[in-house]
Amino acid sequence: MNLFDESVPAFIRMLKNLERWLDEAETYATERGFDVEDLLTARLHIDQYPLTRQIQAACDSAKLATARLAEAKAPVHDDVETTLAELRTRIGETLAFIEGFSAEDFEGKADAKLYLPFLQGGYVVANDYLHQFALANFYFHITNAYAILRHNGVKLGKRTFIGHMNVQMPEA
Amino acid sequence: MNLFDESVPAFIRMLKNLERWLDEAETYATERGFDVEDLLTARLHIDQYPLTRQIQAACDSAKLATARLAEAKAPVHDDVETTLAELRTRIGETLAFIEGFSAEDFEGKADAKLYLPFLQGGYVVANDYLHQFALANFYFHITNAYAILRHNGVKLGKRTFIGHMNVQMPEA
Numbered sequence: 001m002n003l004f005d006e007s008v009p010a011f012i013r014m015l016k017n018l019e020r021w022l023d024e025a026e027t028y029a030t031e032r033g034f035d036v037e038d039l040l041t042a043r044l045h046i047d048q049y050p051l052t053r054q055i056q057a058a059c060d061s062a063k064l065a066t067a068r069l070a071e072a073k074a075p076v077h078d079d080v081e082t083t084l085a086e087l088r089t090r091i092g093e094t095l096a097f098i099e100g101f102s103a104e105d106f107e108g109k110a111d112a113k114l115y116l117p118f119l120q121g122g123y124v125v126a127n128d129y130l131h132q133f134a135l136a137n138f139y140f141h142i143t144n145a146y147a148i149l150r151h152n153g154v155k156l157g158k159r160t161f162i163g164h165m166n167v168q169m170p171e172a
Numbered sequence: 173m174n175l176f177d178e179s180v181p182a183f184i185r186m187l188k189n190l191e192r193w194l195d196e197a198e199t200y201a202t203e204r205g206f207d208v209e210d211l212l213t214a215r216l217h218i219d220q221y222p223l224t225r226q227i228q229a230a231c232d233s234a235k236l237a238t239a240r241l242a243e244a245k246a247p248v249h250d251d252v253e254t255t256l257a258e259l260r261t262r263i264g265e266t267l268a269f270i271e272g273f274s275a276e277d278f279e280g281k282a283d284a285k286l287y288l289p290f291l292q293g294g295y296v297v298a299n300d301y302l303h304q305f306a307l308a309n310f311y312f313h314i315t316n317a318y319a320i321l322r323h324n325g326v327k328l329g330k331r332t333f334i335g336h337m338n339v340q341m342p343e344a
Binding site for chain 1: 182
């Protein structure tokens, strides 16, 4: 087991769950007769990121964490999405990028020193970066996206948040 | 590395961060002259758990995941907290319990079959349980607690959510 197992599968799972929450948002908008795009500027407080920015940040936190831990180059996204369709494309491109990695790409890199742009010349060891920042950062944005939808009445609950679990039945 | 490294340290970090968010809630209540306990019944939507229940569930998700993965017995909490002081005690008791575990307690248990009460006679393998349920479940409740406070104006941001990261400076 290496850092791949803790990161990429969770990013993929939750980004695919996010796609389901957006499906629910569209269903709800149709039921209630409002424009689903109006949800994109919703936020929980005036100085918080709105839904569009939470989704962009969830995508970037998955993309950048994957690239940094694998010491790979990440594709650039310019945060220009203004429609739900464009945000879905952004999620799809993020998934396509991170799905290209495997545990081998992360092998032996848990002790790498990561000089990140926001560390002012300092570095964080890859293992610390994942456990002290990257996972919490990803869950922060994706759960705030969920919370904004939930606050606005989209029919979501914990089961939709978490998605599928591999439950098995005992042999007879 | 085993499942301990992915779970208990994150639970401890985030529960301690939650204590800081509650400090900020108290500061904000004092500044604005409202009773901080009034936040405990706040929620993002009428059919969502209020703050008290999110905190109880965050504590339980950390406690139960730790106990299940270590095949240990968890202390019982009856969800009777009605004040911020009682919720702080609950968080403290949860921390005291999970801080008692080490990686050794999780050794060789990643393949254990966990027959959980909500699986209707089925089981989930410990490794799947952590990656497909327990971590997302914990972040779900703790981030919704954060979101409820944030929505109500408590001065929180991503830095407060994530907490300390071990940044190091290169040798001269």
